[in-house]
Amino acid sequence: MRKLAEAEVERALQDLPEWGLVGESINRTYAFADFRAAMAFVNAVAESAERVQHHPDILVRYAKVTLTLSTHDANGITTRDFDFAREADRIAGS
Amino acid sequence: MRKLAEAEVERALQDLPEWGLVGESINRTYAFADFRAAMAFVNAVAESAERVQHHPDILVRYAKVTLTLSTHDANGITTRDFDFAREADRIAGS
Numbered sequence: 112m113r114k115l116a117e118a119e120v121e122r123a124l125q126d127l128p129e130w131g132l133v134g135e136s137i138n139r140t141y142a143f144a145d146f147r148a149a150m151a152f153v154n155a156v157a158e159s160a161e162r163v164q165h166h167p168d169i170l171v172r173y174a175k176v177t178l179t180l181s182t183h184d185a186n187g188i189t190t191r192d193f194d195f196a197r198e199a200d201r202i203a204g205s
Numbered sequence: 206m207r208k209l210a211e212a213e214v215e216r217a218l219q220d221l222p223e224w225g226l227v228g229e230s231i232n233r234t235y236a237f238a239d240f241r242a243a244m245a246f247v248n249a250v251a252e253s254a255e256r257v258q259h260h261p262d263i264l265v266r267y268a269k270v271t272l273t274l275s276t277h278d279a280n281g282i283t284t285r286d287f288d289f290a291r292e293a294d295r296i297a298g299s
Contacts, residue, residue, distance in 0.1 A: 146260055150251045157244045157265075166240055171251075171263040 114187035123193045129205075130196055136181035137192055141203050143174045152176055155202045165191050167199070208281035217287045223299075224290055230275035231286055235297050237268045246270055249296045259285050261293070 115123070120137075124130055130139045143149040149171055156178065160166045168179040178199055180192040209217070214231075218224055224233045237243040243265055250272065254260040262273040272293055274286040 146251070146255065150248070153265075154244070154248070157240070161240065166267050169263075169265040171247075173260050 112182055112185050112189045112191060114182070114185040115189060120188050123190075127193070127196055127200070129200070133179070135187045136179050137188060137196060138177055138179040139196065139199070140175055140177040141199075141205075143176070145174050146171075149174050149176050152203055156199055159195070159198050159202065163191075163195065163198075165195050167195060206276055206279050206283045206285060208276070208279040209283060214282050217284075221287070221290055221294070223294070227273070229281045230273050231282060231290060232271055232273040233290065233293070234269055234271040235293075235299075237270070239268050240265075243268050243270050246297055250293055253289070253292050253296065257285075257289065257292075259289050261289060 120132060124132060124137065127139075130137050141152065143152060153169055153171060153176055156167065156169065165182075170177040170179070178196075180195055181187065182189040182191055214226060218226060218231065221233075224231050235246065237246060247263055247265060247270055250261065250263065259276075264271040264273070272290075274289055275281065276283040276285055
């Protein structure tokens with residue numbers, strides 16, 4: 112799995128406007144109706160993470176969930192991160 | 206719910222050596238065997254949080270979970286935070 116060049120990351124982010132670049136990772140914060148809805152999302156994301164063996168950092172702050180994605184083995188951002196970002200958006204329905 | 210004075214926080218922390226003071230909150234990082242074990246802990250903590258209506262910030266980084274506690278209504282640390290810290294330790298079994 113090859114680390115993406117900066118231009119490749121920028122281009123991929125154009126299709127994911129809710130996602131931002133933070134250092135060597137991409138992240139998005141999702142807002143839900145309440146803590147229960149946030150936790151339902153977290154558990155669905157966790158199931159996907161186990162299935163594909165790619166685990167985002169997950170921060171829950173009451174009804175808000177921030178996912179942070181990078182690929183440790185590549186020491187940066189790879190297509191796996193963008194694949195997972197799209198999967199998380201699909202789970203969240205947005 | 207009254208915000209605790211600094212000396213009260215320091216005293217309470219002496220009984221919780223794994224917990225640290227970070228700004229106006231207390232936190233602890235728990236290490237588990239793997240992501241699944243970490244998520245089981247997160248879900249047990251989330252159930253407790255809903256029951257007592259006191260919600261820590263929860264950060265999951267693969268097998269590590271960091272809980273951060275403060276009381277927004279009091280704009281600082283209260284006895285509710287220490288009660289929840291003890292409950293989380295009980296859930297983690299340490």
